[in-house]
Amino acid sequence: MALVLGLVGLHRIRTHGTRGRGLAIAGVVLGALGTVLAVVGVTIAVLVVRASSPLPSDVAAPRDAHVQQLVTGNCLSALPTPAADGTVDTVHVVPCAQDHAAQVVSEFAFDPDAVWPGQAAADARVARSCVLSAEETAAGASALAWAPTEEGWSTGDRTGLCVVVVPGTT
Secondary structure (H helix, E strand, O other), rough: HHHHHHHHHHHHHHOOOOOOHHHHHHHHHHHHHHHHHHHHHHHHHHHHHHHHHHOOOOOOOOEEHHHHHHOOOOOOOOOOOOOOOOOOOOEEEEOOOOOOOHHEEEEEEEOOOOOOOOOOHHHHHHHHHOOOOHHHOOOOOOEEOOOOOOHHHHHOOEEEEEEEOOOOOO
């Protein structure tokens, strides 16, 4: 709005020979700056929403994703290396028809109103829900339980994941 009014003001000053050129230029500059900031803000908002939205159960193309975006059915190209504190933030998700090292087979939802139980309790609760069938165990599968961290819990993450790894298979 300030950009348009500043441009109109500059035009009127030029055609009528009145004063106020400095204010009109300030309006143009502030209007342009406001427009740029609005575009940047909307772009960032769209990217944040997209980056935090759950993935489809089988992605169409390989992509990096945040662990909180994973759902049952997602396949991981490789098991990620945990950070020094044992957390995993980003994984590489691939279509399940491609070679993959692991697959999310179930999710455990904590009560949305629950208080943080502590990392050991969260890990144990997710691990108890991550049970392999006799066939999976016979095939050499192993289960990894990924529980929310205290930091994730504080931002609303209440989902644990059961990730199954079968060595040498896709």
